[in-house]
Amino acid sequence: MKASRRGLLLGAGALTAAGTAARSASPVAAQDVDWLQQTLERFAAFGVKAAGGSGDNQSGVWLEGEMSALGFRCERQMFDVPYAQVRTATLQVGDQRAEVFAQAIVSTTGAGGLSGPLVRADAPGGLAGAIALVVLPARRWVSTAEPLIARALADAFERDAAAVVLVTSGPTGEAIGLNVSVAKPPFPKPVAILAPKDADPFVAAAARGESARLVIDAQVGERPAFNLIARLDRGAAKTLIVTTPRSGWFTCAAERGAGVAVWLSAARQLAAAKPGVNLEFVATSGHEYIYLGGEEYLAHHAPKPDRTHMWVHIGASAAARDWHELAIGLRPLPSPDAQRVLTATPEVIEKTRAAFAGISGLEAVYPADKAHAGGELVNVIQAGYAPAIGLYGGHRYFHTPRDDMRCVSGELVAPVAAAFQAVIAATLP
Template sequence: MQRPPEPSHPSRRTLVAASGALGLAAAAPAARAAAQPGEDAAWLQAVLERFAGFGGKASGGPGDEASGAWLEDELRGAGYACRRQAFEVPFLDPRRVTLAADDSRADLIAHVLGPVTGAAGVSGPLRLAAAGGDLSGAIALVTLPHKRWVTLVDPMAAQPLEEALRRGAAAAVLVTTGPTGEAIALNVSPHRPGPARPVAILAPKDAAPFLAAAAEGRPATLTVDADVGRRPAWNLIARLDRQAPKTLVISTPRSGWFGCAAERGSGLAVWLSLARWLAGADPGVNVELVCTSGHEFEYLGGEHYLEHAAPRPEATALWVHVGASTAARDWHEFGRLRPLPSADPQRVLTATRDVIDRVRPAFAGVTGLEAVLEATAATAGGEMTNVLKAGYATAIGQYGVHRYFHTRADDLGCTSGELVRPVAAAFRAGINACLTEAPRA
């Protein structure tokens, strides 16, 4: 499906204006109260535009670094004590990642942990992996079923890829069949070995000539020419220490494959609005905010925070995780995708049993999030799964997969301050209910 033209990226003038509007501590307390932080759509839109303006958010890359520094400045200005938790991440900075066969050529997304080919590429017959048989020396074309794809840890993606490489393929190309026709980048685990041979991802909208070539075994060349290695990344940790016995933790990821305007930006806008609210409120707990990098590597930054920096479970009053696709746009699918003013309901909210009845009223009427599920290992998604496994007994966690998730097209057309506003207000109400209402028997 073809997508309508996207709005242009914000100008430098727009970003400067947005920066001036974002200062968390700029307004007097009375003015901040009147503005109802978290319900101001214009302020939230400015946050989205500023985040989008930093470009790609690959872990440890320029956009990830710059957006983290910006958030650090915002929180310091609001009175939070900030520190950085450093760790290392893999990286792949592409020069050219392409598939060529006959007169057709397409740009691909490289598997960040796979080997590169250099400028010469790897050549061989292009073959359909689903056709069976020996793939020795071939470039295997692996067409995945229709899905809103997230990760290569998913067996539906991992197993056909591994099978093609076991059958001798010299390289593999995945076609991530999904809701938009765009190539969908897939998260990878740094704790598992990468593929032994080059792997890349092809957009379904570009696949037709290569499927035809693969059906006949015609020659093709896959090129993965890139700089690879490891580089530093960091989590931002911001704290208001009020000498309380317990701490409220609010986490959100910062990094992602591309611009991540809706995937990451909408959650960050909620997270920053909560920081703004808590800077002027006293819910009787310390406040710790964490904004993690390393998300594409199966939540690597979140793992580091849990292992080395998070408050102990017994010292944590509530953990709130604001995850992916918090407030992304929905789309009509008649002939081509057409934007709607409403939010994509493919988002999930979970809460632990002790607080679920207090969380549900706060999210009533927020599509997708109003059906609050009990947070368990089976229902929780993203980083919240690790939080529960680490023993945090009282928690709220949100995640989602919008249509343009993990694609280069996840830009400002995929979200807005108006879409974020009700979610931010609901999170604030839910947190307030969990911290102020008496526990129920």
């Protein structure tokens, strides 16, 4: 990957009065729930949020305008990310044809595709010239760095497979896009994700070793992306940092939208409250490349630990809908998915527990250490920042094309937004 473009471009905007939000985890006013709903819908409407693409960039520009209107000075921290403009991505055996997700960092087959026997990767023997099919066990998958996936890919390519197709078995039947690091060499040959709902005929064909054709025809390369850095300088000795990622493989309505709404609501409240700390709110891109934007901000722009009051990270699936898993399929619930984790450093863990008491999945606040912390907060803690608070999670439609507005609502986000505002207020001088 070529050197990052790390220039800082100054944003602009007029000042307006900031709205107020709840200061505690008490019930949130109807107008605040409505505002959160509108914020979620606006974010979802930008479409696919792949880093550096139109949806990611448009959401960044929108947030820049919102933050400028609150009085924040906005900058864009530029860096390069891989991309793939996919024209065709399919797997075919005989008359059976399915769309696949071209897994980043994308290696293409060309328009003509590649053909070879479709073979289960767990079968003994060599895989020379074969398209290896890896059927993963059911899980809410996140990354190619997960040991089972990493081992399966390494094994298939060591056995000379021409390509690998992963079946990301999970709770929805949808293909699950996987985060990937740019710090490691890309896959030597094409890798695709096949949705479990489409997999049965291909699993049967692989058992027979039938011939298959994989097509991943795409324009690939690098393009610029940007972190939005919004600062409100109060002339204080220390700065409160609040971060949230905004990019991801698909629309990310709940995965990213919930965090963006919590982040923006906190900015509105703090701009009006005028606390005795500087404010730095950061919406990062490049998250799907295993925290690339977060690493760029941490390495090149973040205030030093001794100049930081606290770091608050609002990660994935902050407030996503839960679903019943029934024989007839998934059915939506009015309650939140509890598969979300909150961690805090010792200085603020009790205040965090008090603020999030009674919020499912977040009331069990864990120590922010290597065993419990997740997402970008891992790097933040390793860099010596404390106090620090971080949330991460993975709802049922996490990293799938169907993470849309069915998966999130203002009612689900409101208590989480109020709790974050409460714990921040409890730590302010």
